[in-house]
Amino acid sequence: MTEPRFTVETAQVLAEVAHNRQKDKLKRPYREHVLAVGDALADFDEDIQIAGYLHDIAEDTPITRQALLEMGVSERAVDIIERVTRRFHDDPDDYDAGIRFVAEDHDATLVKIADNAHNSLPERVKALAEKWPDKPPVTRYADARPVLYTAVPREEVRMILERINPYLLRELDEIVPE
Numbered sequence: 001m002t003e004p005r006f007t008v009e010t011a012q013v014l015a016e017v018a019h020n021r022q023k024d025k026l027k028r029p030y031r032e033h034v035l036a037v038g039d040a041l042a043d044f045d046e047d048i049q050i051a052g053y054l055h056d057i058a059e060d061t062p063i064t065r066q067a068l069l070e071m072g073v074s075e076r077a078v079d080i081i082e083r084v085t086r087r088f089h090d091d092p093d094d095y096d097a098g099i100r101f102v103a104e105d106h107d108a109t110l111v112k113i114a115d116n117a118h119n120s121l122p123e124r125v126k127a128l129a130e131k132w133p134d135k136p137p138v139t140r141y142a143d144a145r146p147v148l149y150t151a152v153p154r155e156e157v158r159m160i161l162e163r164i165n166p167y168l169l170r171e172l173d174e175i176v177p178e
Contacts, residue, residue: 006072008046011053012038014071018054018061026127030060033118040114040164044156051080051111058085076107083108084115099144103151113148113157116141117165149175 015034022030038053
């Protein structure tokens with residue numbers, strides 16, 4: 001008898017369950033974010049999709065690397081998840097250094113692009129600005145995009161943005177012209 005395989009569908013369910021009671025800064029269900037990031041990576045292989053759905057699991061839940069491996073998540077997918085998880089970076093408070101670290105790995109970069117793009121949806125940025133009018137909108141996502149966009153083939157970035165945040169396509173064309 002063969003062991004059950006950890007699939008993209010399994011990752012979707014795990015992401016939904018693991019983040020079920022969490023809310024984002026706007027008090028929206030956090031599971032919507034992780035599902036959107038995973039969905040944005042549908043054009044890529046299973047490990048990348050699984051890492052997309054589970055990209056925040058090590059950051060926001062008690063689930064460990066060992067637990068993921070024991071569930072059947074591949075070593076490659078777990079490595080991607082850990083690379084995009086800030087608490088595993090040399091200096092978790094240095095966002096720019098963390099982005100450069102992520103950009104050293106093709107697969108992690110794709111996951112981070114999807115994460116960044118979803119966090120940069122115009123309605124989300126507007127809602128955050130309205131909620132905290134005394135704070136300028138967060139620019140770190142915009143500052144990260146040139147690093148991320150130039151670390152992988154332009155067409156791969158385009159595929160992700162078309163799925164998750166087409167508003168960023170013009171910016172991609174400016175950063176990485178055809």
